[in-house]
Amino acid sequence: MRIHHNWHPDNLPVQDYSMDRAVIDWMQEYMEPCLDIVEFGSGTGTPRLTSAGHKVVSIEHDPKWLQEESILVPVENGWYSHDHLQIILQKNCDLIIVDGTPTKGSRDLIFEWYKLPEVESWFQKAVVIIDDTDSDNNGKPVLEKFVALGWKIIFNDNPRWTVIQWG
Numbered sequence: 001m002r003i004h005h006n007w008h009p010d011n012l013p014v015q016d017y018s019m020d021r022a023v024i025d026w027m028q029e030y031m032e033p034c035l036d037i038v039e040f041g042s043g044t045g046t047p048r049l050t051s052a053g054h055k056v057v058s059i060e061h062d063p064k065w066l067q068e069e070s071i072l073v074p075v076e077n078g079w080y081s082h083d084h085l086q087i088i089l090q091k092n093c094d095l096i097i098v099d100g101t102p103t104k105g106s107r108d109l110i111f112e113w114y115k116l117p118e119v120e121s122w123f124q125k126a127v128v129i130i131d132d133t134d135s136d137n138n139g140k141p142v143l144e145k146f147v148a149l150g151w152k153i154i155f156n157d158n159p160r161w162t163v164i165q166w167g
């Protein structure tokens with residue numbers, strides 16, 4: 001396992017809604033260091049990714065949860081505004097984290113955006129971590145739709161989050 005010297009779980013705050021620390025453990029073991037990450041849904045877990053050595057752009061609609069890594073993007077029709085997301089499609093992205101929007105049952109509206117050809121090809125170049133895959137109202141329907149579209153599950157030892165990859 002790779003060790004990032006500037007990161008230790010005991011130094012970082014615990015918050016109820018942030019991603020499991022095991023996600024970062026998994027990334028350190030199986031992914032390259034210094035990833036370009038795009039995260040949907042900011043929170044106290046976001047700076048943990050930066051502390052682990054990654055370059056993070058985090059999409060957030062609620063000013064209350066903005067982090068240094070965040071871009072404020074309004075939610076329109078249940079998902080982040082497609083127009084505002086256009087800018088991130090120009091960026092290199094190794095890893096996408098789907099952990100927003102927080103509205104119950106709206107997360108799978110990501111597919112209204114994903115079905116745009118330039119968005120689909122941008123996704124397919126990255127590894128995708130879907131959080132809350134144990135929840136019928138959050139990650140589970142998102143995971144099911146990605147799998148139905150041909151994405152492969154590459155890690156699901158923990159039911160709370162699942163890692164998928166195209167092809």
Ligand SMILES: C[S@@+](CC[C@H](N)C(=O)[O-])C[C@H]1O[C@@H](n2cnc3c(N)ncnc32)[C@H](O)[C@@H]1O
Nearest residue numbers: 017018019041042043044045062065099100102
């Ligand atoms: C499930 S949170 C997780 C955010 C981030 N990926 C993390 O690991 O901390 C996603 C959404 O919930 C809201 N949120 C973030 N942190 C929160 C918290 N501690 N309590 C309540 N809501 C939170 C924000 O609007 C954010 O878009």
